[in-house]
Amino acid sequence: MANNDEIKDDSPFRVHSRREIVSLLTSMMERNQLLSLLIKGGSESIITSILDIDDDDDSVVIDAAPSTMLNESILQSNRIGFEAVYNNIRITFNVDKAQKCLYQERPALKITIPTSLVRLQRREYFRIATPIAKPLRCTFRVTREDGSFTTIVTLLNNISAGGIGITDEKKLLDPTLGRIYEDCSLEMTDNTVVTVKLQIRDCKEVKLASGKTVNRFGCEFVDIPRAVLAAIQRFITKLEREQNAKASGMM
Known part of the structure; x- marks a missing residue:
C-alpha cells in the first residue's frame, strides 16, 4: 500500500x-x-x-x-x-x-x-486476494462524538504486509484520506485475530452488478508490531500456497 x-x-x-x-x-x-x-x-x-x-x-x-x-x-x-x-x-x-x-x-x-x-x-509488498467462499472481516472500533463506541464491520478483499483492501458495504467508515483508526480487529483464516492500527490511503465508490454502491478502501498499517507483521506474513504465505495448489489441481 x-x-x-x-x-x-x-x-x-x-x-x-x-x-x-x-x-x-x-x-x-x-x-x-x-x-x-x-x-x-x-x-x-x-x-x-x-x-x-x-x-x-x-x-x-x-x-x-x-x-x-x-x-x-x-x-x-x-x-x-x-x-x-x-x-x-x-x-x-x-x-x-x-x-x-x-x-x-x-x-x-x-x-x-x-x-x-x-x-x-x-x-x-505483494498483495494477495482473500478467499471469497469464506469472507474474512476487519472490524473497526470507532469512538462517537459523545464518547461511546460503535463497531463497523467491513469485508477483507486483499492483504499485503503493508496494508489491506476492504469493502464497506454500508458506507459507514469516514472516507477522509489520512484518517487513522486505532483499534481494528483483522481476521485470518486460521482463526487468528490480530489488532492493527490503520490509516485510510484511498477510497473509491464502486457500483456492484446488483446496482448497489459500496465504498472500497485501501488502508495502510501504522506502527505495526513485529509479531503482528510476522503473523500477517505467515498468513500471506499460506494463502499463496493454497491458491497455487488450487491452480495446479492439487486442492
Missing part, C-alpha cells in the same frame, strides 16, 4: 544505515540498474541510472532526462522520488532537490545521498 517511500520511519523495511545505503546504491550503479525518477506526486516519470556516488561529497550523479523540458521540471521539483526492482527487491527513496552538473562532459543531475530508503521483498 505504501507508495514511493511513504512507509513510516520506524518501519522494519526502512534502512537508515548510511553505509548500507551507499553500498546498495553502489551495487546498483555497478550493475547499471535502471531507476524510475518520479516528480509531481508520480504523475511524471523518467528512466534513469546512477553514474557516480561520492560519499565525501554526499552526492549521487544520475543520468539527465532526455529533454530540456523534463530536466527543468525535475530541477524545479522540491521532492523527487525513485523506484527500482533490484534482485527481486523493491527499492524506493526520496530526495528534496536535484542540481545540474556535468559527468564525463555530459549533462547530468546531482542529488544528495538519501538519508533512508525502503527495501521490500516481493512478498512484503
Whole structure:
C-alpha cells in the first residue's frame, strides 16, 4: 500500500544505515540498474541510472532526462522520488532537490545521498486476494462524538504486509484520506485475530452488478508490531500456497 517511500520511519523495511545505503546504491550503479525518477506526486516519470556516488561529497550523479523540458521540471521539483526492482527487491527513496552538473562532459543531475530508503521483498509488498467462499472481516472500533463506541464491520478483499483492501458495504467508515483508526480487529483464516492500527490511503465508490454502491478502501498499517507483521506474513504465505495448489489441481 505504501507508495514511493511513504512507509513510516520506524518501519522494519526502512534502512537508515548510511553505509548500507551507499553500498546498495553502489551495487546498483555497478550493475547499471535502471531507476524510475518520479516528480509531481508520480504523475511524471523518467528512466534513469546512477553514474557516480561520492560519499565525501554526499552526492549521487544520475543520468539527465532526455529533454530540456523534463530536466527543468525535475530541477524545479522540491521532492523527487525513485523506484527500482533490484534482485527481486523493491527499492524506493526520496530526495528534496536535484542540481545540474556535468559527468564525463555530459549533462547530468546531482542529488544528495538519501538519508533512508525502503527495501521490500516481493512478498512484503505483494498483495494477495482473500478467499471469497469464506469472507474474512476487519472490524473497526470507532469512538462517537459523545464518547461511546460503535463497531463497523467491513469485508477483507486483499492483504499485503503493508496494508489491506476492504469493502464497506454500508458506507459507514469516514472516507477522509489520512484518517487513522486505532483499534481494528483483522481476521485470518486460521482463526487468528490480530489488532492493527490503520490509516485510510484511498477510497473509491464502486457500483456492484446488483446496482448497489459500496465504498472500497485501501488502508495502510501504522506502527505495526513485529509479531503482528510476522503473523500477517505467515498468513500471506499460506494463502499463496493454497491458491497455487488450487491452480495446479492439487486442492
